[in-house]
Amino acid sequence: MTPTESRAAFSLAGIFSLRMLGLFMIYPVFTFYAEHLAGSTPTTVGLALGAYGLTQALLQIPFGFASDRIGRKRMIAIGLLIFAGGSVVAALSTTIYGVIFGRILQGAGAVGSTILALNADLTREESRTKAMATIGLTIGLAFALALVAGPVINAWAGVPGIFWFTAVLAILGIGVLYLVTPTPANIRSHRDTQAVPELFGRVLADRELLRLDFAIFALHAILTASFIALPSMLRTVLGIHQDWQWVVYLPTLAVSVAIMVPAIIVAESKRQMKPVFVASVAVLCIAPGILAFYRDSLVEILVLLTLFFAAFNIMEASLPSLISKVAPADAKGTAMGIYSSSQFFGIFVGGTVGGWAYGQFGTGGVFGFAALVGLIWLVIAAGMPKPRFARSHMVNVGAISDHEARRLAAEIEAVEGVFEAVVVPADQVAYIKFDGRVVEPDVLNRFAPSHSTPAPA
Known part of the structure; x- marks a missing residue:
């Protein structure tokens, strides 16, 4: 990449990751905080955790279309301001319904597709894959950092402090956007990164793309539901206070990455994507299935969490690659737009249904729901054809x-x-x-x- 392209890729990756960091930091600690909010029930807690996914799913493609008309940077700045406003609302709320509204506003700042479009405006065709990979890598790092940073910041400033910190990150993102990110000479549509309305029917009729859309839906439904029960399980079963649960997440995430890297290498270089894919889905089904019935051993929980995060990371890395392989040559952006919307809808469903399951059946019910989603996914994944590389x-x-x-x-x-x-x-x-x-x-x-x-x- 040229110096300008590198500056564009890293600055946009920073904006993307700052936003994702703020969204994920509440995952490990929110259920404890929500117990003290007026109107809190397991279902409303789950809804608060997943609410931003609904507005993300509905608005990210329209945000991209709007940026074609009024400018990429302007729409990204508007989205980050909405996101910051939602964070402030959540920080100031004393009821669960106020937090839900704040989370809905956070999701309404759906700038993901617009950031990718700006990245396309600023990079040559032959450099764009590298720039996209840079953004993708920082999102994964943001997730890992969030699980560790969330409990640490919570110990210092509580969940309202996390929301305030999230608002500050959004404002910093605006600063990066205007002070560091280059301004494109012109704006035009890019079929490799943006949705094209006339291609929706073609993409939605593609059975293999729909299989992958369900995959990312299921992956994030499982993840979001699991974080309704997981922090409570670590506290009640293992006696680990919420402010110190990062000592569990940090080593399990580190080992999971060590497992993920060779798995991805085997999947791609040895062309063994389907076996690695199906095995990862099986882990995402079996791990919560075991935790639904047996969760009394520290060693067992650590092993299962490590395998769970390894499978999650493998899927996060593999699914965008599979979309690229399967999508028609001129419809990759459209396929990715529908795929991303499916991901955020999975977050919404996982949080809402997971919260309901927790209220009805406790921790076992949440992990049972996650295992059921994993089982359906496993049946669907088993029938996938060997992907064309x-x-x-x-x-x-x-x-x-x-x-x-x-x-x-x-x-x-x-x-x-x-x-x-x-x-x-x-x-x-x-x-x-x-x-x-x-x-x-x-x-x-x-x-x-x-x-x-x-x-x-």
Whole structure:
């Protein structure tokens, strides 16, 4: 990446991760805090935990569309201000309903898709994958840091302090946006990162993409529900105060990453994605299933948590890659938009149903619900075909007519190792899916008008 592209990628990754850090920090401590709020019931506590997912799911794609009209930075700043406002509302609330409203406002600042669109505006086609990977990596790090930082900040300032800290992070994000992030020379639609309305029907009719949409829905439903019961279990069964539960999360997360890395390497380099995928889903079903009935041993809980987080991390890393492999060449952004909405809807359902299950059946009921979702997912995952190990690549082809676009697409598809090529004259881009073991991206770059100096996006 060029220096400007690197600055764009790292600054946008920072904004994204600051926001996600604030959202996840309450997971390990919120259930204890909510016990003292007026109107608190297990169901409303679960709703408060997952409420932001509903507005995220509904608004992130419209935010992206709006940014095409009024500007990326402006929409990101508006979203971060809404997010900060929701954090302040939650911090000041003395009832569970006020916190729910604050969480709904947090979710309404749905800037994720707009951040990715701005990243696309600021990077060349051939650099965009690296920039996206940078953003994806920081999100994973933010989740791990949040589980450790949440209990620490809670010990110092309580959950209201976490919400205030979250509001400050959002304001810092606005500062990064205007002081560090470059401003694009022009704004245009990018099919690799943005949803395209006319492609919704095509994407929603794709059975394999729907399978992956359910996967991310189930993954975050399981995670959110589990954090309704997990902190309480650690306190009541193991006697670990909520302010010190980070001593459990830190080593289990560290070991889970050590398990995840070789698993991902085997899945990708050895082309064993389906076995690794199905095995991870099985863990996400079995681990909460065991905890639903037996949770009296520290060693057992630590082992199960480590395996659970390892499987979660494997899925978080694998699912976007699978979407990229499965989605039509020119519909990756649309597929990712629906996928992300499914993720946030899973958070909402996991929190709401998990809270209800906790009220009806206690800790075992929550883990039982998580295991049931995992079992349904396992049945669906078992039927998935072996994924085609396709890579995505884009070539800026310049101004081109419809006739020339069809001719060029046919010419690209004639290259050995190319699975699919779609040339979109309006975008001036060729979207290509290919087998990286057969053909190198440099070979595909020769289809650019001047492949020695690729045109910027």
